Amino acid sequence: MSEKPGVETLGLPVGIKACLFDLDGVLTQTAKVHAAAWKETFDEFLRARAERTGEPFVPFDPVADYDEYVDGMPREDGTRTFLRSRGIDLPEGGPEDTSGADTVYSVSMRKNELVQRRIAEHDIDVFDGSVRYLKAVRAVGLPTAVVSSSANCKDVIEVTGLVSYLDARIDGTTAAQEHLAGKPAPDTFLAGAKALGVQPSEAVVFEDALAGVAAGHAGGFGFVVGVDRVGQADGLREHGATVVVTDLADLLDQK
Ligand SMILES: [Mg+2]
Numbered sequence: 001m002s003e004k005p006g007v008e009t010l011g012l013p014v015g016i017k018a019c020l021f022d023l024d025g026v027l028t029q030t031a032k033v034h035a036a037a038w039k040e041t042f043d044e045f046l047r048a049r050a051e052r053t054g055e056p057f058v059p060f061d062p063v064a065d066y067d068e069y070v071d072g073m074p075r076e077d078g079t080r081t082f083l084r085s086r087g088i089d090l091p092e093g094g095p096e097d098t099s100g101a102d103t104v105y106s107v108s109m110r111k112n113e114l115v116q117r118r119i120a121e122h123d124i125d126v127f128d129g130s131v132r133y134l135k136a137v138r139a140v141g142l143p144t145a146v147v148s149s150s151a152n153c154k155d156v157i158e159v160t161g162l163v164s165y166l167d168a169r170i171d172g173t174t175a176a177q178e179h180l181a182g183k184p185a186p187d188t189f190l191a192g193a194k195a196l197g198v199q200p201s202e203a204v205v206f207e208d209a210l211a212g213v214a215a216g217h218a219g220g221f222g223f224v225v226g227v228d229r230v231g232q233a234d235g236l237r238e239h240g241a242t243v244v245v246t247d248l249a250d251l252l253d254q255k
Helices: 030-053 064-070 075-085 104-120 128-140 153-160 172-177 187-195 210-218 233-238
Strands: 018-021 144-147 168-170 203-207 223-227 243-245
Touching: 018 128, 018 187, 030 064, 030 075, 030 104, 064 075, 075 104, 104 153, 128 144, 144 187, 153 168, 153 172, 168 172, 168 187, 172 187, 187 203, 187 210, 203 210, 210 223, 210 233, 223 233, 233 243
Parallel strands: 018 144, 018 203, 144 168, 203 223, 223 243
Antiparallel strands: none
């Protein structure tokens, strides 16, 4: 008689019945792609502005600024939050605005174009340890969802093949349709738990962003795994991670 391995083989507490994975930085190395696209977008914008105003050009820091102001947030919130950190308040704008003026919308669109170009070029790597972990989750039989702020989530999980390990998807597109607040609000993770038919206390959140672990904490999830890709373990703990690992595979075979 064969017996299924239990959740303890996944490094998770007894009682956990479902797994909710952030995408960028947890399953895929898209954080790299996003950070590069943000840098190109903001540096173009800041350089042009510096030339116009005579103020010094201070480039976007793809580590510090990325982690603090944009990582894990819906795109337009990222644009707004970073620019405000530089004392810049742009009008919101929108698809109907054809003036060519700088707006939160136009800057965000530029960033999205750069990300989409990289996805189309299949310039996306998955974390091998995360694929190992997803296979182990499958062996235990827990349902899984990807919960991402990215509007490109569907393309990314299809291009990378991750879609075969994921039962549900809550992303930037579904969040907009269902009017869900972005991370650090817990709404998208709560929607993920609901999609899998479990209570938040029965689900584990895997997140690499400070805003993401904060969302897991705020949602009352049973366990929040902070995935430290950039040396911010303390920050992840402070924002609500129950445990911090550098790779999902670290959780396997702990005994
Ligand atoms: Mg992330």
